[in-house]
Amino acid sequence: MQFETPLIHGYLIKRYKRFLSDIRLDDGSIVVAHCTNSGSMKTCIEEGAEVYLSPAKDPKRKTRFTWEMIKLNNKWVGINTSHPNLIAFEAIKNGSIEQLRGYKHVQREVKVGNSRIDIMAQNENETCFIEVKNVTMKEGDYARFPDAVTTRGKKHLDELIQLKKEGIRAVMLYIIQRSDVSIFAPAHTIDPTYALALQEAYKLGVEIIPIRVKVTPNEIVIDKELPFDLNL
Template identity: 40%
Template sequence: MTTAFLPYPEGCIRAEFIERRKRFTVNAQRADGPVAAHTNNTGSMMGLLREGRTILLSPAANPARKLKWTLEAVEFDDFWVGVNTSTPNRMVRAAFEAGQLPDTEGYTTFRSEAKTGNSRLDARIEGPRGVLWVECKNVTMVEDCRACFPDAATERGRKHLHELMTLAERGDRVALFFLVQRPDGDCFGPADFIDPEYADLLAKALDKGVEAWPFEAEVSMDGIRLGRRLPVAI
């Protein structure tokens, strides 16, 4: 069995975080001057984005893009925290292809961004066992050794839970893949102190058969590797 690993694009740089200027923009400083970067993380990144912290930026794939860099990770104490929200989608596919998702044994095909009704979910996995829908979430917050999601109230996340429950009620198999991009959580649970409605909905979703797959990601300067599976604490 191979290990699911996502390398960063070539040409990444380190910089010193200054501020989050807009929802999708962070300002940083390098020895040769200031640099602005795009962040696709719409959450609060609570406790991470503090002035003076080291951040990792990757070059934009499109050289014509206005912001030439993308925020990938933040150095926190003695470890890195991955904040790029596209990583869980890429990782769940890499893990499936590497045979690192035991819950997908017996499934043979993987399709990203699959449509169901009026929505799209992150993955549709098929095989002799039927259809498995997977929605992916990025986790960057740990409180009292528990990895928590979300780090900001999420209407979109609650909408996804309703969609997953509807699929489960009609007999489909559905799962939530939570990628915890930091190493200091011993278990995973909903952040009821951030979004109590999401926490209540997640508990209801699990009761209706929606599966939760929390996995730790090993984040380094080279890239991101899939690590251990965490227990769920509701």
């Protein structure tokens, strides 16, 4: 995924009210940027750190910028939660994820039961439903999800379990927007209910694919699949 317009460099002053952040640009001016991440952003906030913003496409939008990434430990961490679905969609279409290759038809936002599953992929042999989650939380070498309690995430797991019971391929795809981690695990201490549900889903045949991406001010690209441990 490439950024359509050049990003704007600045420094984080603070994040507040979940969806707002004050940013000091290189010219010294202070702007308010929209933060798409509604979670706690645990391990992703460092006041004074370098950030990049994208200009809003709609000139009438109250916040003229969107916060895209922050530099932590000399590496860029993507915090825009609207990107992982597009990253996954493009990667599945062009065969960048080994376990999800070979699908001729790939569609976003497909209604299943009482939910919308992020991606449906099909070929002449099977249909596969893929739910995509954004991961930014770091704990040592571990990338963990979620960083706040997610009842919606649990609902999506239930939908995937039902699909698997019906004989349909079901996948949890975690897009990890930071390169300073080497293994994925659920955040047991933050949301034990989700962690247990993920373990149960895996036992019932729902696949888990954690994909680390490389975030730069020009683009976000697939890096590699990471191993996972559901017990730690």
